[in-house]
Amino acid sequence: MSNLKNDRFLRALLKQPVDRTPVWMMRQAGRYLPEYRATREQAGSFLDLCKNTELACEVTMQPLRRYPMDAAILFSDILTIPDALGLGLYFEAGEGPRFHKTVRTEADLQGLNAFKAEDDLAYVMDAVKAIRSELNGSIPLIGFSGSPWTLATYMIEGGSSKDFARVKGMAYDQPELMHQLLALLADAVADYLSAQIRAGAQAVQIFDTWGGSLSAEAYKVFSLKYMQRIIAQLPKESDGRTVPVIVFTKNGGQWLSSIADCGAHCVGLDWTTDIGTARHQIGSKVALQGNMDPAILYASPKRIREEVATILESFGHGSGHVFNLGHGVTPGVDPDHVKAFVEAVVELSPAYHQAVSKA
Amino acid sequence: MSNLKNDRFLRALLKQPVDRTPVWMMRQAGRYLPEYRATREQAGSFLDLCKNTELACEVTMQPLRRYPMDAAILFSDILTIPDALGLGLYFEAGEGPRFHKTVRTEADLQGLNAFKAEDDLAYVMDAVKAIRSELNGSIPLIGFSGSPWTLATYMIEGGSSKDFARVKGMAYDQPELMHQLLALLADAVADYLSAQIRAGAQAVQIFDTWGGSLSAEAYKVFSLKYMQRIIAQLPKESDGRTVPVIVFTKNGGQWLSSIADCGAHCVGLDWTTDIGTARHQIGSKVALQGNMDPAILYASPKRIREEVATILESFGHGSGHVFNLGHGVTPGVDPDHVKAFVEAVVELSPAYHQAVSKA
Numbered sequence: 001m002s003n004l005k006n007d008r009f010l011r012a013l014l015k016q017p018v019d020r021t022p023v024w025m026m027r028q029a030g031r032y033l034p035e036y037r038a039t040r041e042q043a044g045s046f047l048d049l050c051k052n053t054e055l056a057c058e059v060t061m062q063p064l065r066r067y068p069m070d071a072a073i074l075f076s077d078i079l080t081i082p083d084a085l086g087l088g089l090y091f092e093a094g095e096g097p098r099f100h101k102t103v104r105t106e107a108d109l110q111g112l113n114a115f116k117a118e119d120d121l122a123y124v125m126d127a128v129k130a131i132r133s134e135l136n137g138s139i140p141l142i143g144f145s146g147s148p149w150t151l152a153t154y155m156i157e158g159g160s161s162k163d164f165a166r167v168k169g170m171a172y173d174q175p176e177l178m179h180q181l182l183a184l185l186a187d188a189v190a191d192y193l194s195a196q197i198r199a200g201a202q203a204v205q206i207f208d209t210w211g212g213s214l215s216a217e218a219y220k221v222f223s224l225k226y227m228q229r230i231i232a233q234l235p236k237e238s239d240g241r242t243v244p245v246i247v248f249t250k251n252g253g254q255w256l257s258s259i260a261d262c263g264a265h266c267v268g269l270d271w272t273t274d275i276g277t278a279r280h281q282i283g284s285k286v287a288l289q290g291n292m293d294p295a296i297l298y299a300s301p302k303r304i305r306e307e308v309a310t311i312l313e314s315f316g317h318g319s320g321h322v323f324n325l326g327h328g329v330t331p332g333v334d335p336d337h338v339k340a341f342v343e344a345v346v347e348l349s350p351a352y353h354q355a356v357s358k359a
Numbered sequence: 360m361s362n363l364k365n366d367r368f369l370r371a372l373l374k375q376p377v378d379r380t381p382v383w384m385m386r387q388a389g390r391y392l393p394e395y396r397a398t399r400e401q402a403g404s405f406l407d408l409c410k411n412t413e414l415a416c417e418v419t420m421q422p423l424r425r426y427p428m429d430a431a432i433l434f435s436d437i438l439t440i441p442d443a444l445g446l447g448l449y450f451e452a453g454e455g456p457r458f459h460k461t462v463r464t465e466a467d468l469q470g471l472n473a474f475k476a477e478d479d480l481a482y483v484m485d486a487v488k489a490i491r492s493e494l495n496g497s498i499p500l501i502g503f504s505g506s507p508w509t510l511a512t513y514m515i516e517g518g519s520s521k522d523f524a525r526v527k528g529m530a531y532d533q534p535e536l537m538h539q540l541l542a543l544l545a546d547a548v549a550d551y552l553s554a555q556i557r558a559g560a561q562a563v564q565i566f567d568t569w570g571g572s573l574s575a576e577a578y579k580v581f582s583l584k585y586m587q588r589i590i591a592q593l594p595k596e597s598d599g600r601t602v603p604v605i606v607f608t609k610n611g612g613q614w615l616s617s618i619a620d621c622g623a624h625c626v627g628l629d630w631t632t633d634i635g636t637a638r639h640q641i642g643s644k645v646a647l648q649g650n651m652d653p654a655i656l657y658a659s660p661k662r663i664r665e666e667v668a669t670i671l672e673s674f675g676h677g678s679g680h681v682f683n684l685g686h687g688v689t690p691g692v693d694p695d696h697v698k699a700f701v702e703a704v705v706e707l708s709p710a711y712h713q714a715v716s717k718a
Contacts, residue, residue: 163653163654163689163691164654165654165657165689165691166657168652168654168655168657168658169654169657169658172654172655172657172658172659172662172666173658173659173662212631213631214631214652215630215631215633215652215685216631216632216633216636217633217669218652219631251610251631253612253613254612254613254631254632254633271574272571272572272573272574272575272578272610272613273575273613274574274575274576274613277575293527293573293574293577294522295522295523295524295527295528295531296527296531298524298525298527298528298531299527299528299531299532300531300532303531303532307531310576326574330522330524332522332524
């Protein structure tokens with residue numbers, strides 16, 4: 001059993017009683033922080049920063065020095081696996097991620113590198129170990145990966161896409177080839193997350209950024225099924241503790257009851273879903289994570305606090321809620337507004353866990 | 360009573376019996392057609408094309424010459440009103456719509472031009488009349504407008520936006536100012552759509568492109584409420600026939616039961632919603648329009664036909680369905696694939712309306 005000083009994040013994911021609602025923020029180590037921008041400049045490219053153990057550890061710790069977060073998240077990119085498979089990830093200013101090679105044929109698929117996470121993404125495992133050591137048992141560390149469908153969209157399109165013409169064209173016209181690719185990716189992600197857990201990650205999140213671009217039926221077949229395949233392969237415990245799995249499908253609010261059955265301990269919600277409705281629908285099966293609109297961080301601290309109060313009230317009493325934004329924090333946000341957000345959760349949430357705080 | 364040769368579109372919107380499911384396509388007069396690109400080049404800018412009665416009429420007719428569509432839609436832009444209010448609409452290559460001026464303060468709001476659709480957007484009414492004359496009673500003509508929230512996002516941001524920082528900042532921090540702007544826009548849209556109906560539009564659609572970027576609660580307060588305000592002001596009839604109203608909120612699938620209560624005759628669905636589930640939920644109140652993923656048009660004609668069959672089967676028997684894509688057709692689509700799509704609806708849908716076709 002690890003000696004975590006603050007384990008309310010892990011407890012809430014398993015719906016065990018907590019003294020208050022835990023809170024962290026997707027992309028909490030990010031460009032809205034001036035100290036992040038300084039470290040990023042020192043590192044070189046974004047990928048250089050991911051691959052530099054010391055600096056990746058440094059940016060992971062930065063938000064924790066400012067805010068009483070209940071979890072740290074590994075600093076890395078969702079596209080490390082396609083890079084390791086040989087596609088050559090790079091970033092162009094204002095363009096988002098790009099790949100030198102794409103996967104569009106059977107031959108492209110056969111040409112991918114063999115993949116063993118501990119060897120081929122050793123720099124990620126080094127970062128996990130360094131961060132765990134630096135955290136020194138204060139709060140848990142979250143590992144993560146992109147979902148197979150999300151990785152496939154970038155690998156087939158060669159970068160970001162607005163209409164997903166190629167990846168959907170392949171899914172609909174060559175479903176066998178698409179399923180081969182997705183199976184390969186699911187097993188790679190399972191190996192990758194397992195390696196992160198062995199290196200020290202105490203929970204993992206699968207980011208299904210683009211599953212929400214699919215139709216209801218295609219989502220089940222091309223995205224959810226492969227997240228299920230990953231979860232089935234993950235170690236259930238580490239250090240004698242359950243390693244909870246969070247699945248976050250952006251724009252997946254219409255499919256919550258299917259998602260709740262995929263084996264994850266927690267379902268991430270974006271802000272378009274009413275968290276009270278979601279709890280009513282799937283709260284008996286899984287914990288929920290989310291879901292304040294990141295754009296509310298552009299409003300006043302007073303308004304931010306009101307919105308936190310509304311979401312806490314909507315979820316209601318008891319454990320099973322990890323407070324977060326409904327998507328990553330955006331670069332233009334004032335760090336003081338993030339402070340108002342986190343402090344509001346810390347100050348307002350104990351009232352929803354009184355049975356415990358009175359005990 | 361107008362003498363429409365083909366009125367199955369209008370009948371389906373009112374859930375009256377039809378011989379087959381009517382079909383049209385959002386953005387059916389668009390860049391995927393070589394003849395559109397030629398006319399566009401001839402016209403000059405996109406806005407020049409909208410303002411040229413003859414050419415706007417020409418591009419409206421182009422898809423009808425190729426495909427047996429059951430409705431025509433006015434060729435125009437969703438941002439004509441903000442342009443007429445004085446913001447100065449222009450288009451930059453690859454950047455989407457932009458405005459020279461923005462609305463961010465009470466003074467900006469006060470500085471907007473007075474607006475009377477028949478005078479200030481006379482070119483739109485001219486296009487409606489010309490298209491009606493050219494259609495000559497063959498199929499009905501749809502008028503349209505952007506929703507108040509959607510217009511407001513462009514007016515406040517000054518163009519397209521990824522995170523809606525400014526518009527949401529105003530909505531959350533200065534709700535009174537936002538409500539003033541939205542009320543002004545709702546009344547302008549109501550005037551605009553009423554003028555289109557007087558000029559000859561036989562149905563109208565409100566495009567709520569960005570309502571789906573809001574939280575569940577904010578959607579009701581900032582978007583849906585103002586569409587309701589518009590619908591309440593529209594003429595109920597024209598030429599002795601009901602003028603049906605279609606509301607389409609992209610990414611609104613989680614809020615269907617609220618949307619079905621807004622007074623519209625038909626709710627547009629994007630492809631992330633299962634149309635069978637939606638019919639079960641709100642089909643007793645409203646007709647449904649949609650909802651094939653436009654990306655399926657990149658797949659083979661065989662696969663397109665299968666998807667049409669799946670959607671028809673999901674909706675099931677009886678009237679109340681207008682077949683469409685779940686969003687606008689994209690520029691890279693092969694016109695022959697659109698043919699496969701429309702023909703599949705024409706050929707496969709009569710089986711779902713047999714009580715009528717046998718009569």
